[in-house]
Amino acid sequence: MKPTIRPIKGTRDFYPAEMAFRTWLYGKMRAASQRFGYQEYEAPMLETLELYAAKSGEELVKEQSFVFTDRGGDTITLRPELTPSLARMVAQKQRELPKPIRWWSFGPFWRYERPQKGRTREFFQWNIDLLGVDSAYADAELVAVLVEFFRSVGLSAAQVVIKVNNRKLMEAQIKALGLETDKIDGIYKLIDKLDKLPTDKWRAYGRDDIGLSAAQIDQLSGLLNNRDLWQQSSELTAFFNAINDLGVSDYVEFDPAIIRGLAYYTGVVFEARECSGSFRAICGGGRYDNLVADVGGEPLGGMGFAMGDVVIGLVLEEYGLRPALRPIPTEALVTIFDATLIGTSARIAATLRSAGLNTELFPEAAKLDRQLKYANTQSIPVVIIIGPDEAAAGKATVRDLRSGQQQVVGQDQLVNVVRAVVSGQ
RNA sequence: GUGCCUGUAGCUCAAUGGUAGAGUACUGGACUGUGGAUCCAGUUGUUGCGGGUUCGACCCCCGUCAGGCACCCCA
Numbered sequence: 001m002k003p004t005i006r007p008i009k010g011t012r013d014f015y016p017a018e019m020a021f022r023t024w025l026y027g028k029m030r031a032a033s034q035r036f037g038y039q040e041y042e043a044p045m046l047e048t049l050e051l052y053a054a055k056s057g058e059e060l061v062k063e064q065s066f067v068f069t070d071r072g073g074d075t076i077t078l079r080p081e082l083t084p085s086l087a088r089m090v091a092q093k094q095r096e097l098p099k100p101i102r103w104w105s106f107g108p109f110w111r112y113e114r115p116q117k118g119r120t121r122e123f124f125q126w127n128i129d130l131l132g133v134d135s136a137y138a139d140a141e142l143v144a145v146l147v148e149f150f151r152s153v154g155l156s157a158a159q160v161v162i163k164v165n166n167r168k169l170m171e172a173q174i175k176a177l178g179l180e181t182d183k184i185d186g187i188y189k190l191i192d193k194l195d196k197l198p199t200d201k202w203r204a205y206g207r208d209d210i211g212l213s214a215a216q217i218d219q220l221s222g223l224l225n226n227r228d229l230w231q232q233s234s235e236l237t238a239f240f241n242a243i244n245d246l247g248v249s250d251y252v253e254f255d256p257a258i259i260r261g262l263a264y265y266t267g268v269v270f271e272a273r274e275c276s277g278s279f280r281a282i283c284g285g286g287r288y289d290n291l292v293a294d295v296g297g298e299p300l301g302g303m304g305f306a307m308g309d310v311v312i313g314l315v316l317e318e319y320g321l322r323p324a325l326r327p328i329p330t331e332a333l334v335t336i337f338d339a340t341l342i343g344t345s346a347r348i349a350a351t352l353r354s355a356g357l358n359t360e361l362f363p364e365a366a367k368l369d370r371q372l373k374y375a376n377t378q379s380i381p382v383v384i385i386i387g388p389d390e391a392a393a394g395k396a397t398v399r400d401l402r403s404g405q406q407q408v409v410g411q412d413q414l415v416n417v418v419r420a421v422v423s424g425q
Numbered sequence: 426g427u428g429c430c431u432g433u434a435g436c437u438c439a440a441u442g443g444u445a446g447a448g449u450a451c452u453g454g455a456c457u458g459u460g461g462a463u464c465c466a467g468u469u470g471u472u473g474c475g476g477g478u479u480c481g482a483c484c485c486c487c488g489u490c491a492g493g494c495a496c497c498c499c500a
Contacts (some may be wrong), residue, residue, distance in 0.1 A: 004490080063426090064498065082499080109500080116494060125500055196496095263497060271500095283500065337458075368475030372460035387458055398440090401460065 010113075010121025015063065016327035020123065024325055025309060026106050028131025032149035033104035036141065038128055043085035046182045049075045051084045051295065064111045069328045078110040082127040083264070083288065084295065086120065090131055095368040103304075109308075118280040118311045126283075129304030131292070134218055136235065139268045139287060139303050140242035146283065146305065147248040148271060153312075154321045160282065163255035164270040167286070169233040169257065177219045179212070186210040187220070194224055195277075197396065223256060236393075239268060253289030264288045268303065276316045282315060283307035326379050329373040330360040331422045332379045335371040337387040348396065352384075355415040375401055382421050384414070 007013060030040070044049060066078035079085060082105060090101060107125045115121060128140050128145060150160055174187055190206050197205060206217045211320035223229060230236040236254065237347055243249045262270040262284075273279065285305020292300040316322045334344050334349040345361060352359040361381065362371045368385065375383050385397040395425045396414050399406035400421050409417045 009491095111499075114496095115492090116496095121497075121499065127500095215459040279467065281500070311500065335459090368459050369456080370460095374460085380475055383460085385459075389458085397459090399459070404460085406459085421440080 001055055008045035008121070010115040010389050011121070012120060020325040020327040021313070021322060022309060024323060025312070028034060028149060029106055029307075032145055032152055033126075033128055036102065036145050036150055038102040038104040038130075041089070042107060042151050043079070043089060044106070045108065046076050047079050047085055048089075051075045051088060052077065052080065059154070064113050066110045066112055066423065069366075080109060080111050081262075081306065082107075082125065083129070083262075083291065083306075085129070085162070085293045085300070085302075086129055086131075087291040087297070088304075090300065091292050091295050094292070094297045094300065100138070101131040104128040104129075106395055109322045115222050120310055122326070124309040125320065126307045126309075127304060129302055131300055133303075134287075134289065134301040136242045137236035139235075139236075139239050139244075140246055140248075142285060142303050142305055143270065144242060144246040144248045145249045146231060146307075150272075153316060155315070157250040157321065158270055158274055159319055160251065160315070161275055162252045162270055162272045164236075164239070164252060164259045164268065165256055165258040166230075166233050166239075166331060167259070167265055168238050168267055169229065169236060170171075170256065173223050173229070174220075174233075177223075179216060183212075184302055188259045190197075190220070191224060191257055191259050192261070196276070223410050226256060227254060227410070229256050235267060253310060260284055260286055262286075266290060266296070270305070272307075274318070279315055279318075280311050281310070291356045298371060326380050328380065329358045330378065330380045331358045332382040332384060333370060333371070333375045333378075334360060334384045335386075336362050336365045337368070337385065337391075339365045341391060342366075344391055345384075348384060348386060348411065352415060352418060355419070357415070357418060372399075372401075384418065384419060 004335050012018070027249060033040070038392070042316070047063070049061070049067055049302045052065065061080075067079045068076055070076050081228055086103065086105075088095060106124060108122060109125050110122050114123060130141065130142060143164070146354075153366060156388070170188075170191070171184065174184060179187065180392060190210050190212075193205060203214075203217050205222070206212045209213070212220070212251070230240065240254070258269055258271055260271065265286040267287035269284075271284040272282040274282065283305050285303070287301065289301040290299070291302065311323075313322070322344060334345045334350055334352070336345045337365060342365060349361040351361050362374070364372045374380075379400055381400065383401060384400045385399065387397075390396050390408065394411050395408050396411050397408050398414070398417050398421055407417070
């Protein structure tokens with residue numbers, strides 16, 4: 001049996017087990033966000049293409065967005081990221097929004113690329129941003145939220161690391177090397193490739209594609225190996241001081257090779273990675289001081305990051321940190337002994353539901369054996385049996401499938417007994 | 426868009442160019458008022474699809490579709 005209608009490439013079907021994990025993840029993101037006082041919001045999933053033009057990065061907009069023309073002739077994009085929408089929403093109500101703005105969101109995004117490990121065409125992403133405060137503590141706060149999240153899902157500083165750099169520092173250092181400013185995008189690209197290419201290939205790329213001399217490449221290489229370079233940046237020294245105060249320094253390190261791809265970052269940039277390096281970045285973020293003005297608002301700086309659901313899911317899987325979730329909410333199953341007792345069972349199920357118990361009624365009279373097997377495979381903890389004996393005596397059997405123990409009780413006490421057994425008392 | 430790899434039962438995978446199999450899952454029974462464990466039995470296939478080579482193709486060749494991985498980019 002093969003479905004004649006295929007799902008769209010790069011999309012995922014969330015069967016109940018996967019949906020339970022997604023909901024769990026969403027809850028962890030919500031909890032970390034709320035711990036720091038952030039408010040949930042949502043933006044449209046459809047935006048005009050021009051919102052992203054020249055602000056997100058050429059490739060992302062021109063090659064990796066789902067774009068279509070609507071019936072009115074407008075060019076519409078399925079959102080590939082959230083930050084431009086956030087900037088637009090802030091710019092629209094800039095005067096009336098109290099500062100600082102602390103907002104977070106979790107929702108679907110689309111990018112048209114070849115699916116592979118950690119990458120799908122439709123994915124879910126946690127976004128969290130702080131706007132209106134330009135300080136080292138603001139930058140550090142977002143990292144602290146991220147650490148709060150990592151701790152809450154059980155990821156230790158030995159398993160994940162947050163690598164931080166600052167674009168202003170790198171820009172100044174590159175200028176100090178006497179390199180032309182118009183080559184800076186290419187140099188950022190070269191830096192980004194440092195740990196992706198072997199040394200000789202990396203040098204060849206810098207020479208042939210970016211147009212650097214051997215001496216310039218040597219100097220750049222020196223910069224990228226200088227783990228103390230952050231000490232030359234007042235922003236980074238203040239940042240690492242704040243990281244200390246916020247109690248998250250064990251997760252954070254300076255890495256001069258972190259640049260990030262998005263064009264709108266202006267200051268601190270960071271990403272989180274699994275320590276063995278066998279996964280893509282878990283999240284990425286940074287400071288963007290021009291974006292709100294770019295979409296028509298008054299200048300307002302911001303700082304934020306985004307985490308996709310796919311890579312973090314793989315990392316949690318790798319460390320055995322995906323919780324055993326039970327997608328079935330049912331607390332009690334009312335069995336149907338035979339056709340003559342359907343009404344009795346249905347009335348008892350209704351009573352249990354009225355009392356607030358999640359109650360499933362077996363859909364037909366069947367062998368008890370089958371009904372109990374069903375409850376067992378679905379991990380339903382409690383089963384109610386009303387056979388001819390119980391019915392005649394106005395009683396019901398309550399069986400705890402976890403312990404295997406059962407008791408016969410009067411139907412007038414059933415709610416209290418079931419409630420007690422379900423809660424394990 | 427480029428490259429490499431893989432398509433066999435619902436799932437995970439076997440099968441020197443010579444009769445398509447196992448585990449698991451599922452269904453039934455042992456057990457006609459009781460799940461998990463054990464045992465027994467049974468069902469499951471256009472070997473992705475279309476050509477070609479061959480006496481004979483799951484196996485070799487070509488094409489095609491689908492999936493995976495890497496590049497690109499990035500969550």
